Amino acid sequence: GAGVSQSPSNKVTEKGKDVELRCDPISGHTALYWYRQSLGQGLEFLIYFQGNSAPDKSGLPSDRFSAERTGGSVSTLTIQRTQQEDSAVYLCASSLERQASYGYTFGSGTRLTVV
Amino acid sequence: KNQVEQSPQSLIILEGKNCTLQCNYTVSPFSNLRWYKQDTGRGPVSLTIMTFSENTKSNGRYTATLDADTKQSSLHITASQLSDSASYICVVSPGNTPLVFGKGTRLSVIA
Numbered sequence: 001g002a003g004v005s006q007s008p009s010n011k012v013t014e015k016g017k018d019v020e021l022r023c024d025p026i027s028g029h030t031a032l033y034w035y036r037q038s039l040g041q042g043l044e045f046l047i048y049f050q051g052n053s054a055p056d057k058s059g060l061p062s063d064r065f066s067a068e069r070t071g072g073s074v075s076t077l078t079i080q081r082t083q084q085e086d087s088a089v090y091l092c093a094s095s096l097e098r099q100a101s102y103g104y105t106f107g108s109g110t111r112l113t114v115v
Numbered sequence: 116k117n118q119v120e121q122s123p124q125s126l127i128i129l130e131g132k133n134c135t136l137q138c139n140y141t142v143s144p145f146s147n148l149r150w151y152k153q154d155t156g157r158g159p160v161s162l163t164i165m166t167f168s169e170n171t172k173s174n175g176r177y178t179a180t181l182d183a184d185t186k187q188s189s190l191h192i193t194a195s196q197l198s199d200s201a202s203y204i205c206v207v208s209p210g211n212t213p214l215v216f217g218k219g220t221r222l223s224v225i226a
Contacts, residue, residue, distance in 0.1 A: 004158070
């Protein structure tokens with residue numbers, strides 16, 4: 001597609017429920033990133049996929065968070081047993097490759113609210 | 116610890132005025148520095164990307180500067196418009212490790 005597409009744009013869930021957030025990157029972009037943006041905070045790196053390489057999961061805050069990328073394209077971020085502190089905007093970005101000269105293209109994010 | 120600090124945290128200016136946003140970083144190694152604009156409810160959009168050897172880069176009314184010796188960058192906005200109201204985020208890339216994001220400066224341009 002023309003840009004990075006994320007769905008849903010907004011999600012309200014009850015504490016303890018599982019949620020799945022979807023990211024559809026720009027066609028041909030091999031690198032895909034998930035970030036979390038809490039109110040008043042900078043973007044927090046969560047996980048990075050590059051082609052067929054093993055993902056960099058170093059930013060995942062707990063084992064309740066997981067992500068997969070099927071077929072090198074669409075990615076799903078799953079949060080199990082959601083907690084109120086998980087409330088944030090979850091942003092996905094993609095780029096041609098993880099090189100300094102390329103910028104990232106971000107999606108509009110999914111605003112997650114855990115009540 | 117790799118950090119990016121931005122100032123001011125928020126800023127209100129009159130339409131047509133200029134403003135300068137600051138970014139200080141302690142990121143090593145350094146690959147590049149980026150400024151992003153994030154409108155409310157949207158994802159960040161890249162304004163400029165500068166490598167170590169670049170001192171200034173412009174994108175329309177936006178001009179970014181970089182002093183790699185003092186590890187400082189600024190974003191200057193000329194003749195501000197109401198549509199410039201947004202958060203401006205300074206981002207530093209250490210290379211093959213995750214980007215380091217500042218918390219942003221919230222700019223409000225008022226008529």
